[in-house]
Amino acid sequence: MSRIVARPLTREAFAPFGDVIEADGTVESFLINRGKCRRFHDLAKVEVTGENARVLINIFRGEPYPMPHRLDMVERHPLGSQAFMPLSPRPFLVTVAPDEGGRPGTPQAFIAAPGQGVNYARGTWHGVLTVIGDEPQDFIVVDRGGDGNNLEEFYFDTPYVIVLP
Numbered sequence: 001m002s003r004i005v006a007r008p009l010t011r012e013a014f015a016p017f018g019d020v021i022e023a024d025g026t027v028e029s030f031l032i033n034r035g036k037c038r039r040f041h042d043l044a045k046v047e048v049t050g051e052n053a054r055v056l057i058n059i060f061r062g063e064p065y066p067m068p069h070r071l072d073m074v075e076r077h078p079l080g081s082q083a084f085m086p087l088s089p090r091p092f093l094v095t096v097a098p099d100e101g102g103r104p105g106t107p108q109a110f111i112a113a114p115g116q117g118v119n120y121a122r123g124t125w126h127g128v129l130t131v132i133g134d135e136p137q138d139f140i141v142v143d144r145g146g147d148g149n150n151l152e153e154f155y156f157d158t159p160y161v162i163v164l165p
């Protein structure tokens with residue numbers, strides 16, 4: 001099985017796949033509520049398309065996966081984006097793959113730092129939510145509801161092994 005080493009998640013490296021959600025000094029922010037709150041503004045592009053499309057806000061309670069991680073499948077959502085923001089400041093594993101003629105190419109793996117989340121752009125191949133460590137982890141997930149099929153899965157002939165840096 002091919003081995004992939006996860007690398008730190010950065011906006012630049014993740015840009016071909018979507019957005020990094022993070023309240024840091026590199027994004028636009030401004031004070032609101034008479035100075036009692038800072039708004040980190042417009043962090044990710046939410047996309048919903050198709051019949052009766054609407055935005056869903058969910059909580060996913062993910063169980064941890066053993067590491068090294070065996071990646072045998074990636075999926076994509078052709079009708080909408082999908083964002084994952086942890087409710088606890090712990091790292092989690094993000095796996096994506098470029099599209100090559102309708103099939104995923106070689107995956108790439110990232111380790112999200114505490115306080116980072118991701119938004120997969122519509123149609124981006126990605127591994128399912130992958131919690132690491134010893135405890136379950138909750139995430140706010142913003143994605144697409146509505147009519148039609150919004151899930152396409154691809155199973156690799158040979159799984160990849162994802163290792164942490």
Ligand SMILES: NC(=O)N[C@@H](O)C(=O)O
Nearest residue numbers: 075082126127128129130
């Ligand atoms: N199935 C589901 O809602 N979750 C996946 O899309 C995922 O990316 O974890």
Ligand code: NI
Nearest residue numbers: 075077082128
């Ligand atoms: Ni998904």
